[in-house]
Amino acid sequence: MSLLEIDNVTLRFGGLVAVDAVSLTVNEGEVFALVGPNGAGKSTIFNMISRFYDPAEGSIRFDGHDLLQSTADQVPGFGIARTFQNIELFEQASVLQNLLVGRHRHRKTGLLSNIVFSPNAYREEVRHREAVEEVIDFLNLQAYRDKMIGGLPYGVRKVVELGRALASEPKLLLLDEPASGLSVEETQDMAFWIEDIQTQMGISVMMVEHDMGLVSAVSGRVMALSDGKELATGTAAEVQSHPAVIEAYLGTGEISKTGTSRA
Amino acid sequence: MRFVFKTSYDTDIRLFKHRAQATWYALLLLLVLATPLYFVAIGDAYLLGEITGVLILAIAGMGLMLLTGHTGLPSLGHATFMALGCYLNINFLGAGVPWLIAFPLSGLIAGVLGTMIALPVLRLHGVYLALATLAMSILTGDFVVIAEPWTGGIAGAAVPDINIFGIEINRYSTPYKFYYLVLFVAILLVWFYRNLLRTPTGRSFTAIRDSEISARAMGINLTRTKATSFFLSATAAGLAGALFGHSAGYVTNETFDLVMSITLLLMIVIGGLGFIHGAFFGAIVVGIIPVAIANGRSFLATTFDVNINVPGLESALFALILVGFILFEPMGLYGRWLKIRTYFELFPFYRKDMFKRQKSYLKTDRVQ
Ligand SMILES: Nc1ncnc2c1ncn2[C@@H]1O[C@H](COP(=O)(O)OP(=O)(O)OP(=O)(O)O)[C@@H](O)[C@H]1O
Ligand SMILES: [Mg+2]
Numbered sequence: 001m002s003l004l005e006i007d008n009v010t011l012r013f014g015g016l017v018a019v020d021a022v023s024l025t026v027n028e029g030e031v032f033a034l035v036g037p038n039g040a041g042k043s044t045i046f047n048m049i050s051r052f053y054d055p056a057e058g059s060i061r062f063d064g065h066d067l068l069q070s071t072a073d074q075v076p077g078f079g080i081a082r083t084f085q086n087i088e089l090f091e092q093a094s095v096l097q098n099l100l101v102g103r104h105r106h107r108k109t110g111l112l113s114n115i116v117f118s119p120n121a122y123r124e125e126v127r128h129r130e131a132v133e134e135v136i137d138f139l140n141l142q143a144y145r146d147k148m149i150g151g152l153p154y155g156v157r158k159v160v161e162l163g164r165a166l167a168s169e170p171k172l173l174l175l176d177e178p179a180s181g182l183s184v185e186e187t188q189d190m191a192f193w194i195e196d197i198q199t200q201m202g203i204s205v206m207m208v209e210h211d212m213g214l215v216s217a218v219s220g221r222v223m224a225l226s227d228g229k230e231l232a233t234g235t236a237a238e239v240q241s242h243p244a245v246i247e248a249y250l251g252t253g254e255i256s257k258t259g260t261s262r263a
Numbered sequence: 264m265r266f267v268f269k270t271s272y273d274t275d276i277r278l279f280k281h282r283a284q285a286t287w288y289a290l291l292l293l294l295v296l297a298t299p300l301y302f303v304a305i306g307d308a309y310l311l312g313e314i315t316g317v318l319i320l321a322i323a324g325m326g327l328m329l330l331t332g333h334t335g336l337p338s339l340g341h342a343t344f345m346a347l348g349c350y351l352n353i354n355f356l357g358a359g360v361p362w363l364i365a366f367p368l369s370g371l372i373a374g375v376l377g378t379m380i381a382l383p384v385l386r387l388h389g390v391y392l393a394l395a396t397l398a399m400s401i402l403t404g405d406f407v408v409i410a411e412p413w414t415g416g417i418a419g420a421a422v423p424d425i426n427i428f429g430i431e432i433n434r435y436s437t438p439y440k441f442y443y444l445v446l447f448v449a450i451l452l453v454w455f456y457r458n459l460l461r462t463p464t465g466r467s468f469t470a471i472r473d474s475e476i477s478a479r480a481m482g483i484n485l486t487r488t489k490a491t492s493f494f495l496s497a498t499a500a501g502l503a504g505a506l507f508g509h510s511a512g513y514v515t516n517e518t519f520d521l522v523m524s525i526t527l528l529l530m531i532v533i534g535g536l537g538f539i540h541g542a543f544f545g546a547i548v549v550g551i552i553p554v555a556i557a558n559g560r561s562f563l564a565t566t567f568d569v570n571i572n573v574p575g576l577e578s579a580l581f582a583l584i585l586v587g588f589i590l591f592e593p594m595g596l597y598g599r600w601l602k603i604r605t606y607f608e609l610f611p612f613y614r615k616d617m618f619k620r621q622k623s624y625l626k627t628d629r630v631q
Contacts, residue, residue, distance in 0.1 A: 050480055076482035088480075090473035092537065093466075096275065100463075101470045105482040107463040111491060114462035115455045121462050125276050128463075168481065 001028045003172055003204050004049070009058030011044060011228075018044045019055070020228035026172065031198050031205040033215045035239070036225035037248060042208040043085055044228075046174050050082055051075050063171060076105045079171035083161045083178065085208075089149045095160050096145050099132040102167030106131075135163045139193065155186045162193065166201075173197060175207040179214050187214055194218045212240065224248070278457055295446060299439045308438040312510070315438070317550035318445045319506045320530065324542030325452055326499030327527050332536040333465065334492040335472030337389065340396030341500045341527045343403045346519035347373035348501025349422075349508040350407070350414050356423040363427055366505055373501025378494040385489045400524040407516040419515035422508040434510050445506055452499060456539050459495075468492050472537075522578075529585050535595025544596040548584070553577060 004026040011019040019041040026032045034042045047053045049060060051072040060067040065078050081102070090098050106128070109121045136142055139159050144152060149160065158178065165173055178194070179187040191214050197203050198218075209215050215222060216236035224231040224239045226248035232239050239245055279285035302311045327341050348369045355365035384395040407414045414420055425432035425444065432440045459465035467488050470478040475485060508514050526549060534545025556577055563569045573579075592599050 052476070052479075071484075072479040073482050073484045076480065082480055084477070084480075088474045088477040090470050090477065092473055093469055097466060097469070101466050101478070101481050101483075104463060104467060104470075109463065111464055114464040115458055117458040117462065121458075122276070125462060129275065164481070 002026065003028045003063055004206065005059075005061045006045070006049075007059045007061075009045075009048060009055045009060060011041075011048060011053055011055045017228050019048070021058070022225070022228070022230055023058075024223055024230075024233070026204055026206050028171075028204055029198065029202060030221065031194060031207065031219040033219035033222045033236070034206070034208045034225060035210070035212070035215060035222060036231070039227075040225040041228040042225060043176055045225075046082060046176055046206075046208065049075070049080065049174060076168055076170070079169075080174065081165035081168045081170035081172075082174035083158075083165055083176055085176040085180070087154075087157050087161055089157060089161055089164070091149050094146050094148055095141060095152075095163075096132065096136075098149060098160055098164050099135055099167045100128055102135075102164040103128045103131060105168055131169070132167050135166050138166070138196070139163050155182055158182060158186075158190075162190075166197070166203075170203060173203050173205045175205060175209075177208055177210065179209060179211045187211060190214065191217050212236065216240075276461060278461075292450075299442055303439070311438050311442055312434060313550060313554065315434070315442045315445050316510055317546045318442075318449045319503050319510055320527075320549055321543045321546035322445075322449050322452060322506065323500050323503035323527055324530050324534065324546050325456055325539065326496045326503065328531045328534075328536075328539065328542045329456065329459075329468070329499070330492055330496035331528070332531055332538070332541065333460070333472060334468040334489060334496075336385075336489060336492065337393040337528070338396045338496070339393050339521075339524050339528060340399040340403075341496075342519040342521070342523035343396075343399050344373050344377045344497040344500035345504030345507060345523070346403055346407065347376055347497075348504030349514055349519070350410075350420070351501070352505035352508060353420055353422055353514075354413050362425045366425075366502070369505045370498045370502035373504065374494045374496075374498030377497025377501070378490050381493045381497075382486075382490060385486060385493065396524075397521075400521045403519055404516045407519075414516070417516055419513055421513050422511065425509060432509075434512060441509070445510075448502065448506065452502075453539060460539075464491065526581075529581065531595075533585060533588050533595055535597030535599075538595070538597040540597040540600075541595050544600075548596070549581075552581060552584075556580065 002025040004024075006022065006024050008021050008023050009019060010017065010021050022041075022045065024032075034045065036042055044053060048055050049062075049067065051067060051070060051074075055068070062078055062080060067075065067078075070078075090101060093101075107124070109118070109124050112118075113121045136145060139162065141156075141159060141163060144156055144160070149157065152160070158181070162175070162178065165175075175194075179190050182190060194205060194207070194214075195218055198205055205218075207215075207219070219236060221233060222236045222239045223233040224242065224245045226244075231244040231248055232242040234242070279288065298314065299308075299311060302308045323341060323345055326344070327338060330336050330338055351369035351372050352365055355369060356362060360368070380399065381396075384392055387395060408416045410416075425441075427444075430440070431437065432444060434441050459468075467478065467483045470481065470483055471485060471488055471492075478488075479485060504519065507518075511518065530545035530549045531541055532545070533548050534543065535541030560570075588595060594601070
């Protein structure tokens with residue numbers, strides 16, 4: 001069953017065609033990876049799914065909803081959560097508060113009941129905290145629970161951002177370069193988490209990643225993009241040995257089977 | 264050093280983190296409740312009136328703090344909402360509406376009108392929003408003149424006394440009752456404010472302040488959430504305006520001027536942006552400066568026979584203090600206090616950079 005269907009989508013920035021007639025589907029329960037050199041249009045595809053950008057042509061459907069009819073703030077309500085390439089956390093808040101914002105789509109109480117802190121608001125708060133606490137345990141964030149984001153190391157921020165997305169209990173998780181800037185050990189943790197997210201939580205994952213080691217380890221299907229166009233789709237090994245992909249990466253030296261992380 | 268062991272979710276949800284903190288706030292409550300006793304003892308309530316004025320400023324400050332400190336939207340027009348609340352209150356009371364209805368209603372209508380005025384400009388960012396509200400503030404005096412039948416225009420309007428179930432309250436004839444009334448409103452609003460911050464609504468405000476793009480990606484509707492914040496903020500300012508009217512006794516087109524709007528903004532910056540305490544600390548500073556200057560003047564005059572009569576000295580001093588804060592203590596008075604407290608709590612483990620904001624991860628302008 002396909003969860004996300006992107007059909008023939010094109011997006012231009014002025015004269016630049018950032019995404020050129022791309023079609024893809026993400027199936028329920030799979031980990032789908034997007035790879036490609038810098039500027040290929042990978043993040044732009046994410047930003048169209050998130051409805052930050054409007055495609056000029058094409059359609060994007062998710063779980064029975066026409067995403068192009070929705071606004072950015074409605075997208076999480078359908079069950080899509082994401083992380084950003086350049087970590088976008090709420091800097092002046094604690095880890096706990098960041099994760100709680102991830103629960104926003106599940107809020108049931110309104111302004112009035114919040115202001116007077118009604119019994120309903122209290123019960124809802126406890127429920128949110130239970131859910132967030134599970135995420136904290138899953139990602140081993142206990143030590144950072146009450147720390148302000150501003151003082152956290154880069155690697156931890158990446159995990160917190162993943163946690164915030166998980167806290168919303170999505171059906172589809174969009175990860176934009178989850179391993180960039182991480183150490184080898186941290187990248188390994190990330191790989192385990194992504195596997196658990198897929199197998200234990202039953203969440204489908206679509207990720208952009210340069211680290212081919214991570215990509216081959218966790219993803220089922222891989223799509224390679226370059227200059228906004230699809231080059232090849234298949235297993236990680238198939239895509240890596242595809243002539244068009246090799247040519248696109250020629251000289252950039254980025255695609256590698258060893259999979260040491262890019263700094 | 265104190266360790267707070269968390270044994271249940273309530274530890275984070277409760278109003279107070281630990282018993283010692285609750286005790287401190289209980290003591291503070293006792294102190295503010297007992298303050299009038301001192302003035303009864305000395306038989307002069309003049310200073311109590313000043314303290315009441317500080318509380319009223321703090322109420323307006325809380326309104327602005329919610330908008331600027333917690334939602335990240337600057338406003339240079341909050342005196343306008345105070346004016347709305349004040350004149351609505353005067354007119355309701357004049358029409359025979361009981362104070363207990365007139366007062367909250369004035370606040371709410373000020374909130375609704377404020378939101379309606381703000382909606383078109385809420386799409387603006389940072390400096391543009393500041394400019395739009397600044398323009399609003401500049402126009403307020405003129406509108407008061409135009410709306411003469413309701414405002415008394417340049418001649419001004421007298422503010423009727425408060426009457427709650429037959430109890431007459433007037434700033435001068437019953438200063439103690441007025442103090443307790445204002446104190447009650449202030450404490451009630453603090454409680455509302457705290458509740459907001461520990462529930463989804465308040466978290467959506469701070470989310471918008473810290474990252475609009477992330478807030479949207481988490482399902483927060485920017486326009487609706489900003490409008491909610493504006494509504495609450497203008498309502499608090501409206502309530503403060505109504506109380507301000509009662510405190511002043513008489514208001515004219517010059518009462519709620521641009522200087523007042525700017526003072527409110529300076530107040531919350533000096534107090535500490537993003538903390539409820541900041542509204543109170545700021546109000547105390549704003550309340551103390553004129554008194555301190557007057558005392559300083561008379562001290563110089565009597566002991567050294569020096570007469571300083573520089574016009575605008577107050578504003579200059581105020582500006583100087585503000586610049587000082589922005590340069591040396593951007594977290595405001597409350598931030599300074601937090602640092603001192605942490606120093607003692609962690610003694611001897613305090614590090615100098617503990618409160619430093621990390622700026623090493625630059626964001627590019629484009630959405631990633
Ligand atoms: N907001 C924007 N305005 C103009 N051009 C943009 C914008 N966002 C992206 N682009 C351009 O569109 C192209 C695709 O960018 P995108 O961010 O999707 O690349 P990417 O595949 O994510 O690359 P990277 O691996 O560097 O993250 C690039 O040429 C980029 O410069
Ligand atoms: Mg990218």
